Amino acid sequence: MSDETDKRREARSYLIGLGLALALTLPVFALVAWDLAPRMTILWVTAIAAVLQIAAHLRFFLHIRLKGQTREDLHLILFTTLILLLMGGGTIWLLWNLHTRMG
Amino acid sequence: MTDWGFPFGRLTLDAIPLSDIVTAHGRTELLSGITGSAAAGAAVLGALVALVIVTWKGWWKPLWSDWLTSVDHKKIGIMYIVFSFVMLARALAEAFVMRMQQVVGHDGGGIVMPEHFAQLFSTHGTIMIFFMAMPFLTGMINYVMPLQIGARDVAFPVLNSVSLMLTVAGGIILMVSLVLEPFSTGGWSGYPPYTEAAFNPGAGPDYWIWAVTLSSLGTTFTGINFAVTIYKKRCPGMTLMRMPLFTWTALCTSILMIFAMPPLTIATALLALDRYLDFHLFTNGGGGNMMNYANLFWLFGHPEVYILILPAFGVWSEVFSTFSGKTLYGYTALVIATMAIAVLSFTVWVHHFFTMGQSANLNAAFGIATMLIGVPTGVKIYDWMLTMYRGRVRISVPMLYALAFLFLFTIGGLSGILLANPTIDYQTHNTLFLVAHFHNMLIPGLLFGMIAGYTMWFPKAFGFRLDEKWGYRAAWCWIFGFMGAFFPLYALGLMGMPRRMADYFTGAWLPWTVVALAGAGLIVLAFTFLLVQLRVSVRDRARLAVPVGDPWDGRSLEWGLPAPPPEWNFPALPRVEGRDAFATLKMTGEDLGPPDDGYEDIRMPKNAVLGPVIGALGTGLAFALTWYLWWLALPLAALVPVVLIAQGFRRDTEKVIPAHEVRETWRAFRALAARTPRVSRRAEYTRDNRGHAIPMPQEAAE
Amino acid sequence: MSATQTRHPGLNLGSNHQSADDRAETEVFGFWVFMMSDAILFGLLMATYVVMRPNTNGGPGPHDLFELKSIFIETMLLLASSVAIGFSHLALKHEDRPTKMVIWLVVAMALALAFVGFEIHDFLKMAGKGGVPQASGFLSAFFALVPLHGLHVSAACLWGLAILGQLARYGLDDGVKVSMVRLAVLWHFLDLVWIGIFSLVYIGGLA
Ligand code: HEM
């Protein structure tokens, strides 16, 4: 593969990433700015948009793919995600539980 | 306007332990002051003697250029272990004083005041975990792991030196706290709100915060360094499933370090924000939530205990297979069990505070998860026993520790399964039962493992064995001392004696504490014997010399190198074709060297001053922050980025060792091996053992 | 699509830069591992923030303190800065001369500094309304989390300057190249953290 096409492809990747990021950010801000939906809806939309945007950044800015990646790299990111879920989720579960029992 | 704390901040004469003697009212206060002053005196004297010896012998230059600035993983490993021995001596002395206090303080009074007792268990616990156990295992991995995977150094040698110096900086802060009191009274876990400014405005908790923070930063970097080394620096053919088990446990421990240290860093940093800037993260009032501290601390704390134990499991695996003359039984099961433990260790932290008030369902979930960890650990115990089965088991010092470990660790594990049941934990929480349990894991599991590893790899590092006679004496004292010191605590705990208590009025407890004191005395003796052993072995090093480097008929790559190995470890990167790489190679009669024309120039990292500089900055910064010396803290903090940027500008970081030099060295080694007779295992502990082993299958065939 | 095996996660130098690429294999992988450790740090601070969110202690809450407009500007600045560092990385990978790389790096730094400027402005304004960390658990958690991110961004800018200094001194050598790759990884990572912060803290607080 020639260098030129490589370069153009990669530049396009950043632009796609930018487009996706905007598409996932702007509506969320709009929802809040003009109060377009009930609170819970906004929160859910934001959460989903955030996860998607993180995935988009990883894919198009950081060039993390499921294929063509060496195995240990993918392990690293997936393991981090697992630990984040365990620790973050556990913290919120535990302290929320305590919170409700003190009320 | 701003108070710069110039020159002494909040440091006053009261900080000197002697002042406690001057102001003492009554016997206990006086004795307490004397104890504290004696400890401080010993610390100052020790430092002075060290300085005088180094100056007297003209060792400053070699100390600086051969050791402190060295980035050689072997030297860094040795420095870690020396450091941990020094800290072990102090923490053991403190343990002995505590045991003594619980005997003489049974009707109130005693030899240390409650405040002082609280400092003792806080420093003892903090040192044992962060400045004895962690450096010991980090040093062991540093020395052994790169040799086992056929690497010339770790992935980031300069970072390795930085990690060491950060850890040492924390240790220095702890030693300083002995001379300029007080240390924290909040235990090794430092729970707020007790450690908050409202209850504990003095310097104590701040010492603790900075010492622990320095160590946790060092450990994070170590974890990254080891993991990347194992992933990226293995020699050709060394696939993951061919790695020796010690390296596997090193990998899992490193991964735990990478992911478990951040919660600790957060816990201490947020506590510092509370104390220094009046935040309300863990305070009683102002919307703080101290339960989150317990949560954060144990998010670190539980994985931490597996950081501590896994490398010891690795040592045990090597000991059992080496001294049974047999490949490890159930390698794959052991690897899977290690990984399972590593992952599960992130799912159980709540068992450290079952009594905090969360719902029974939540507790049950974490109780079950805790019991699950027993399964892979049990698998390991069976694998080790089956490694011995039908092996040619040789009793040696490491093997004696290993056998004691099998029995004692199982007892400790069973007491852990009891504690994992929340309903039982409600009865035993915060009693000496718990103290008995965790010492039962940490001493036979971790500490025996480290001493066994030290005994096994010492000849590799220094070229001579450790004297066996004193080794056995120390081992028996450790084993019986441990049982004497800690089995009574199970009983005391069930009788309701709380932990962390300076004096009590329950006569029934006294006999048990007396036994525990006797046990602690034996342990002090055991430690002394280790020192004697070192002294004797250095004296008799000619008799104990094993220059060919394979005293135990070892199985992994490190045993194929001269003892001590050259700076560049391997004359050419080995090519590995299976597990137990050196055991296989030995059978062919070859060695790790390349053919005569196969030598190449070797590039090795040059010494770096970054480590000591960062260590010095860390020590100074921690001290300045503890005593509010803002005028000092500010410039030191500003220097940190400057130093790091300067490091980025370094370019000339490697030196070249020419191929002919490597060839000469290796040829000399070959010649030495050729003229050194091979010995059978029967002669293992005689002066005939020069480190040239007859491989076990050949010996068995004779 | 290119299926060439990369040697470490994400941004790669590619085979045009043989010796630098060799070094990058360990150094960039190591940096990723460090980032993952840092991710745990931010993740737990976010969890702490969620837990502390109700503890306003009678003081001001999100609606009194946060301003959507400036958060929006900050988000856009950081996003643009992320794209700019991406182009800087592309220039490094494909151009022989460092001019374009430097230009894009400077653009990225300028945008990031603007981000930090807006953020400081926000904090000062909050303080004016009684939104100081000492006021409540909620605000303590906020100030433990958000400024730490800002601090990371500032440190990244400082690092960018240091790399420019190295470039001036040594030219585009392997050290500079590998540092640039790591800097780019850090830059993108900080944008990821910001997604978490603006969603959880600001949108979550104002919704
Ligand atoms: C070798 C002989 C040892 C003796 C005689 C000993 C003795 C003690 C004593 C008396 C206490 C205080 C118990 C109480 O709260 O009433 C204690 C606490 C503790 N020890 Fe040890 N110990 C020894 C070794 C170790 C080792 C090897 C470790 C860790 C690697 C360790 C870690 C701890 C910890 C973490 C605490 C808790 C401190 C706290 O309460 O915050 N100890 N030990």
Ligand SMILES: [Cu+2]
């Ligand atoms: Cu635990």
